[in-house]
Amino acid sequence: EHVKRAAHQIVDELHDDDALAVVTFSDRAEVVLPSQSNVNRTRAKAKISTIQAGGGTEILQGIRAGLAELEKHHGDRVTTHLILLTDGQTYGDEEGCIAEARQAGARRIGITAMGIGEDWNDALLDEIAAQSGGVSAYIASPSQVRALLQQRIRGLGTVFAQGLTLEPRFAEGVWMESAFRISPYLERLTPTDSVINLGTLQANAPLTIVLELGVAQRPAGEHRLLQLELTGNIPALDRQGDKLRRDVRCTFIPTEPPPEPVPTAILNALNRVTLYRMQEGAWDALKRGDISTATRRLEMMATRLFDLGESQLARAALLEAGRIAKEGTPTARGHKELKYGTRSLTITPRRRPHD
Template sequence: MSVNLTCKLSDRLLDSNQGSSQRQLAISVSANASVDGNNAPLNLCLVLDHSGSMGGQPLDTVKRAARDLVDRMHLQDRISVIGFDHKAHVVVENQLVDRTESIKEKIQSLKASGGTCIDDGIKLGLQETSKGKDGTVSQLFVLTDGENEHGDNERCLQFSRLATEYNMTLHSLGFGDSWNQDVLERIADAGGGAMAYIASPAAASEEFQKLLKRVQAIGLTNAHLVLQLAPYVRLAELKPIAQVSPDTIELPYQTEGNAIIVRLGDLMTDVERVVLFNLYISPASYIAENPASSTIPILTAQVRYDIPSLAQINSLSDPVTITAELVQDFTPQLDSQVQNHLLALAKYRQTQLAEQKLQQGDRAGAATMLQSAAKTALQMGDYNASTILQNNATRLQTGTALSESERKKTRIASKTVLQTPPNP
């Protein structure tokens, strides 16, 4: 098992006469499938809300989706289930998926009652998941249909960050329309996972299966990008790093000596993680010291990662060096793939601005930003997202408030590509 690492500048040409030039660098990272095609076993914990509001069809649907999930897991995988209302309890202790009927019976025993305390569910989920984490890919699916009325949202985020420190990934699933998308997005972002929206009971099984397929494709875990910037190259000061695939999120970074460290988390064999870096480069200063050079070094990139199937930690990929070409007669030569990644980030940020304006009561401003986001989505070939964003902009322009469902669809459309763009 190894890493696929590719790097592309938004434009490989630099005007040698410029004092400073801005470039975006897209780094794509994925796991290279193992020779035998087998990844490490999955260690999955389902953290399920069974508060009073889940009563009837919602809980019945979730239990059915969870049971179907168990049937799709492998015998060497591990499963645990946590139920929570205003407190959490273990429904299925961490164990191998070799007694499926017993596991499914325990899931079926869940009854709806009480309030909602998401953080207690996450805390107990981490404890149960930790029992089976050696040599496995540890993942938590946290599902809720409501506000964290009996809990503390900041505590949820603390537990989500703690999960990543112990090489566990946390995904959030919002069921229905009464959950808080701000909270569940922050939980998923902090936990290194994805946020899913289950708009109706009929969609529960599909969303569970999509997440299961994603985590079953994980080959490497605890991945970090390690970058060494060359002299005359610096990161932009404001929001310099963002992931744009498979989900869009502003990424924090740390420094270790002269290195910039960015945590990526899990690496999948079938989907790349794509990270954008906003760089400022000083060609004229470099040429002043290297007048005979026709290229300028930009950075060296490596990936540090764990291989759970081999119980190896802190493996390091071969370094990849990025350079740009210095030219006197500069004509832009934009890279179409990087431009598409930039559109994905623009769509996300435009939608964020729209939501901020909506919170401030500025419907006209929100509609304008949603229209911009819709046009951006159309440019990148994300037609489904474009339709959602434009329809919501139109509703605001006609004086109609957005429903909770429409707000949630907007958030999902901002973070993911709902339709695969055509090849450039």
């Protein structure tokens, strides 16, 4: 019912030139509302109200049916996006889901993958979002659906550029250790054929990327380390494949440089990356059966979170650390709360409240 009310609100906020389609999927996919602009709001809401939950969770069938509807109005000057909501596991079609997401990304169609509750595959939804240039999100309870859906839809309405890709071209002896998106949300970025898919850029949400590089020893002097090429489309200006290139250079000196303060923006970004790696390392250790390391990493994460004023998330980390130390496994809810809570941390540390 929460999802239906959220969908009704989306219908009410549509503009005449917006197109909407609604697809449900359980054991099979069903097109409840075919893709259409100039939506008849009363009829659309009546159709949505007939949706009944039940059956299995065939995500692949839902994605395919949804993408087929989106293609009807897809174009260079249109922001085309699929919002996937699921509260269950899908079995046996994971590779197909990822392949469809990859093809959608190549067509500049992003996918926002939202999991409701605890019984869904977060690794799969993350990969679907990453391959398409979209976003994955955790909805702890159905009552949060309305706010999160509204936030996402309004964000899509402010898209300035889409189909963004970043291609780093490295000089000899330079390589990339890791890449992270820092804002508007935190995630590890994985290149495909040396290209990083960044999805869309909203007009009111700056995009911040951190690249960790390895650099072989260089003689003293200025050296070009890499060139960054950003490619994207600007629908409002009818510009396709716009490119922006920037060189990254570094000066090497033969002696130790004098100490200089690190810019606050860099410190804050690295704090977020460190927190993300801590929780990532904890789950990796747990998969290996190393309970001691997993517990220690979560406890360290909690300390960092308390220092940043993120008391609620810090307590959640301590709670899961204690549970893992005692029982050897985290709760599904705790795992997702920490994973997605860390992603949504703001760059600027909050003031720590006094208890």
